[in-house]
Amino acid sequence: MAVEQVLLAAPRGFCAGVEKAIKALAWMVKVFEPPVYCYHEIVHNQYVVSQFRDQGVIFVDDVNSVPPGAPLMLSAHGSAPEVVTDARHENRIVIDAVCPLVTKVHHELKVRAKKGYQVLYIGHAMHEESVGTMAVAPDAVHLIETEADIEEASRAIEPGTPVALLAQTTLSHDEWSGLVDLARQKFPDLWMPGRSDLCFATTNRQTALREIASRADAVIVIGSANSSNTVALTTVALASGCPRVLRVNAAEELPDDLTGIVGVTAGASAPERLVEDVIKRLNPLQGITTLETTKEDEYFPPPPELRDLLHNLEKDQAPEIGAILANDRNISATQVLEDLRLRSVEPEQPLEMKD
Numbered sequence: 525m526a527v528e529q530v531l532l533a534a535p536r537g538f539c540a541g542v543e544k545a546i547k548a549l550a551w552m553v554k555v556f557e558p559p560v561y562c563y564h565e566i567v568h569n570q571y572v573v574s575q576f577r578d579q580g581v582i583f584v585d586d587v588n589s590v591p592p593g594a595p596l597m598l599s600a601h602g603s604a605p606e607v608v609t610d611a612r613h614e615n616r617i618v619i620d621a622v623c624p625l626v627t628k629v630h631h632e633l634k635v636r637a638k639k640g641y642q643v644l645y646i647g648h649a650m651h652e653e654s655v656g657t658m659a660v661a662p663d664a665v666h667l668i669e670t671e672a673d674i675e676e677a678s679r680a681i682e683p684g685t686p687v688a689l690l691a692q693t694t695l696s697h698d699e700w701s702g703l704v705d706l707a708r709q710k711f712p713d714l715w716m717p718g719r720s721d722l723c724f725a726t727t728n729r730q731t732a733l734r735e736i737a738s739r740a741d742a743v744i745v746i747g748s749a750n751s752s753n754t755v756a757l758t759t760v761a762l763a764s765g766c767p768r769v770l771r772v773n774a775a776e777e778l779p780d781d782l783t784g785i786v787g788v789t790a791g792a793s794a795p796e797r798l799v800e801d802v803i804k805r806l807n808p809l810q811g812i813t814t815l816e817t818t819k820e821d822e823y824f825p826p827p828p829e830l831r832d833l834l835h836n837l838e839k840d841q842a843p844e845i846g847a848i849l850a851n852d853r854n855i856s857a858t859q860v861l862e863d864l865r866l867r868s869v870e871p872e873q874p875l876e877m878k879d
């Protein structure tokens with residue numbers, strides 16, 4: 525490989541929602557005897573999921589398969605209302621790690637549906653966030669993936685019915701805006717939230733990538749194939765004119781023939797450790813230049829049920845647990861994952877829970 529320079533996008537990698545979810549699951553692992561259960565992948569990243577598997581976390585696609593009384597976390601992508609209800613049966617200890625920005629879209633959909641709107645929802649059919657969101661008001665929602673879906677919705681919706689437009693949080697801006705333009709033509713009184721549903725983290729990562737993609741001979745996007753915002757980054761890099769765009773899970777997947785200037789970024793669920801490994805493998809002759817387009821300082825605190833649980837635990841039996849709550853803001857998910865990795869080498873005992 526003869527890479528001259530790496531252009532590194534900033535921001536990249538973990539967003540506030542992913543930080544929150546990873547730390548919350550790590551705190552669960554710390555306070556409960558294994559296994560801790562998690563509905564769906566906590567975030568869409570193979571490395572993160574395998575770190576938790578090594579700690580005895582069992583990932584399930586059906587909450588009813590989780591034994592009564594067991595600790596169960598619901599993933600960052602948001603769950604359908606009936607999944608949340610089923611999860612809470614049988615005394616399971618349920619912590620919902622849904623990102624607050626996904627909750628906002630659930631809320632918008634619920635409110636619009638109650639007001640009699642038909643809702644166009646731009647998203648990907650099989651993605652867990654879309655599935656969970658559309659289940660909030662299935663009779664009022666029309667999934668929009670293509671222009672043809674808008675045409676079909678315009679035929680299906682009775683004239684005079686109020687129409688709103690919402691979206692999956694992690695789409696690429698271009699993919700979203702083309703569909704919005706057509707929806708506005710078809711439904712001139714279309715209601716949309718004051719700020720689009722595309723989340724700040726998705727937008728910031730796309731903006732940062734645009735800065736480097738047009739100057740690079742190739743762009744490496746680090747993240748999993750089922751991560752929507754990662755896939756959106758590859759689309760953005762191609763649309764910016766970069767001739768070669770590769771998504772990789774890890775450094776081992778890099779091809780040997782990369783040359784010239786290589787741009788590097790990572791999806792919102794990809795750990796910085798993977799970025800470091802990729803840069804090490806690229807080994808640029810003229811070093812790394814970081815292009816930072818914005819600083820992110822958003823912080824999402826742990827889920828309220830987890831805060832209550834930790835407070836009770838602290839009061840009852842484990843004062844040291846207070847340190848987790850007090851320090852949550854200052855501990856990064858990267859650090860937490862590194863601790864988990866070390867723990868799998870030298871396992872520590874979980875704190876004992878009382879009945």
Ligand code: SF4
Nearest residue numbers: 539541542623693723
């Ligand atoms: S990408 Fe956006 S919506 Fe998804 S977890 Fe991160 S902040 Fe939340």
